[in-house]
Amino acid sequence: MGYEVVMIMKALVVSLVVGAVAGAHHPSSKMVPAMYVFGDSTLDVGNNNYLQGAGVPRANRPYYGVDFPGSKPTGRFSNGYNMADFIAKTLGFERSPMAYLGLKAHNYVIPRALTRGVSYASAGAGILDSTNAGNNIPLSQQVRYFQETKAEMESKVGPHVVGDLLSKSFFLLGVGSNDLFAFSTALARQNRTATQADVAAFVSSLVSNYSTTITELYQLGARKFGIINVGPVGCVPRVRVLSPTGNCSDGLNQLAAGFDGALKTLLAGIAANNKLPGMGYSIADSYNLTQATLGDPMAAGFASSDSACCGTGRLGAQGDCGPTASLCASRDRYIFWDSIHTTQRAAKIGARAFYDGPTSFTTPINFKQLAHN
Numbered sequence: 001m002g003y004e005v006v007m008i009m010k011a012l013v014v015s016l017v018v019g020a021v022a023g024a025h026h027p028s029s030k031m032v033p034a035m036y037v038f039g040d041s042t043l044d045v046g047n048n049n050y051l052q053g054a055g056v057p058r059a060n061r062p063y064y065g066v067d068f069p070g071s072k073p074t075g076r077f078s079n080g081y082n083m084a085d086f087i088a089k090t091l092g093f094e095r096s097p098m099a100y101l102g103l104k105a106h107n108y109v110i111p112r113a114l115t116r117g118v119s120y121a122s123a124g125a126g127i128l129d130s131t132n133a134g135n136n137i138p139l140s141q142q143v144r145y146f147q148e149t150k151a152e153m154e155s156k157v158g159p160h161v162v163g164d165l166l167s168k169s170f171f172l173l174g175v176g177s178n179d180l181f182a183f184s185t186a187l188a189r190q191n192r193t194a195t196q197a198d199v200a201a202f203v204s205s206l207v208s209n210y211s212t213t214i215t216e217l218y219q220l221g222a223r224k225f226g227i228i229n230v231g232p233v234g235c236v237p238r239v240r241v242l243s244p245t246g247n248c249s250d251g252l253n254q255l256a257a258g259f260d261g262a263l264k265t266l267l268a269g270i271a272a273n274n275k276l277p278g279m280g281y282s283i284a285d286s287y288n289l290t291q292a293t294l295g296d297p298m299a300a301g302f303a304s305s306d307s308a309c310c311g312t313g314r315l316g317a318q319g320d321c322g323p324t325a326s327l328c329a330s331r332d333r334y335i336f337w338d339s340i341h342t343t344q345r346a347a348k349i350g351a352r353a354f355y356d357g358p359t360s361f362t363t364p365i366n367f368k369q370l371a372h373n
Contacts, residue, residue, distance in 0.1 A: 030092035031371040032170040032224070034117035037096060038142045038213075039174035041123030041341060042228070043084040046075025047137060048123045050101035055135040057123040062323045063310050067331060067344055075099065077123060079309065079337050080344035084119060084172060086351030087226070091170060091371055100145055101137075110156050113149050117169065120145050126179040127209045139175055139209070143216050150220055166221030167278075170371055173213075174228035174286075176263075179206055180255050181233065194251075199258065207262045211270075218276045225279065226367050227267070228354070229260040231286040235294055237308045237317035238339035246306055246315060260287050264363070271364075282370040284354035285361045293335060293346070300349060302335050309334040309343060 037043050041057065049060050058075065059065075065073035067080035076082045081089075084096035097117035103109040112118060122137035129138045137145070153162045183202055187194055194202075214225065233239065234252030243249070267281050297305040309328040312319030317339040319325060328334055337343040342350070353361045356368040365373075 031368075032091055032168055033165050034113070034115065034169040035088055035091060035093065035097055035172060036117045036146060036169060036222070037084050037119040037121050037172045038139060038146075038217075039121040039172070039228075040125045040136075040176075040178055041077045041121075042082065042177075043096070043119065043121035043172065043174050044075060044077065044099070044123045045082070045084060045096045045119050045121070046099035047101045047119065047121060049075045050099070050105060051122075051136070053135055055132075057135065059123070063321060063325065063327050066327070077338065077341040078344050078347065079331050081347065082341075082344070083174065083228070083347045083351055084121065086348050087172060087354065087367065090351055090355040090367065100149070109149055110152050113153055114157065114165065118146070118149060121174070124178055125175060126182065127175055127206050127213075128179050128182075131179045131182045139213055143213055143220075146217070147220055163221055167223045169222070170224050170226055170367075171217060171222045172226045172228075176206065176210075176230040176259060177233050177256075180230065180252060180259065183255070184249075184252055199255065203255075203259050203262050206259055207266050210263060211266055214267075214270070215276065218279055223278050223280060224370050224373065225281040226284065226354075226370060227263070227281060228284040228286050229263060230256045231290040232256060232294070235290070235306075236340045237306060237311070237315045237336050240306055241313075241315045241317040241339075256287060260285075268364075280365075280370055280373045282354075282365050282367050283363050284350075284367065285363065286350065289350055289353050289361045293349075297335060301333070302346075303330070303333040304328075305335050307334070308336045308339045310338050315339075 048056055048058050059077045060073050060075055062073060068074055081095065088096045093116065097119045098112055100118050100120045103112055103118065109118065120142035124132040124136035125138050126132060127139050129140055150162060232253045233256050234249030239249050239252060240246045264283060267283065270276055293300050294305050306315060308316030309331050310321035310325050311317055312325050321338040331343055332345045334343050335346050354367050356366050
């Protein structure tokens with residue numbers, strides 16, 4: 001890992017500490033009126049707790065939430081707060097908006113939607129409806145839930161008020177990893193390697209559906225899009241443990257990089273051709289930030305970069321995180337919390353980088369600039 005990247009990571013950590021001391025992560029007032037969240041388990045704050053079925057991924061048991069206030073599992077796939085929480089904090093909120101299905105269960109969607117926002121993110125969700133079908137709220141359904149929310153908001157306070165609110169609100173999207181896992185798993189079951197044509201068709205389908213999602217949200221009133229790309233999923237412990245040497249899967253990482261490149265091209269094209277007038281966006285480069293961190297974990301204060309803090313077996317990745325799993329003592333020293341998801345501290349560093357960190361980790365603007373636009 002080059003000297004420049006090491007210095008960037010060290011600067012990020014110093015900035016994080018200084019910001020925490022000075023209160024820089026908690027602005028005195030909200031930068032946006034509300035935040036609406038769409039995506040997968042990296043952003044889910046409890047929607048899956050309300051889904052039925054044995055195959056639904058849930059984080060509703062210890063040791064999930066061990067570092068969350070009250071040390072309780074909330075549905076977040078983290079030892080504490082997750083990426084959605086920390087991005088919300090940078091924007092002036094206490095934490096991520098609450099899960100849609102939780103609010104729905106208590107008939108409280110609209111009051112929160114009008115004052116803080118709503119999270120529709122669901123663990124296991126993909127860009128494609130076919131990804132882990134039946135065990136999550138797919139991205140398309142998340143958008144439909146938001147459409148229903150908007151209609152109820154308008155009936156409560158009127159279209160003009162809602163339109164103004166949504167145009168100033170922050171729309172956070174983070175999805176795609178599960179589609180890549182599903183694609184790779186399907187190929188493995190067929191005992192074959194993807195051809196270039198296979199990959200091209202797959203990435204094209206992802207980008208087409210992502211484009212549809214952005215267009216639909218725009219038509220529903222969204223203007224500020226904070227988009228987290230797919231990280232190097234070939235380096236999570238669950239994938240590493242499949243290698244006798246614990247190495248990352250270059251194939252999965254190349255697939256992620258290819259999708260990220262296509263997503264970047266899509267958004268740049270939308271902007272250049274003014275297809276969605278007034279739309280602003282920021283791509284948070286989870287891929288390069290994670291690669292930088294994995295390349296020199298000590299620069300960011302991590303002692304472990306390949307193992308799960310909560311799990312069983314080799315790399316903590318041969319069994320799920322649960323009450324009988326092994327739990328590391330120094331959770332802030334681990335990048336990975338379980339076999340797929342990062343720790344609270346890793347999420348915090350990432351959110352800081354995406355908010356106002358080095359320009360190499362966001363394009364064309366950062367989340368702070370997007371919120372102010």
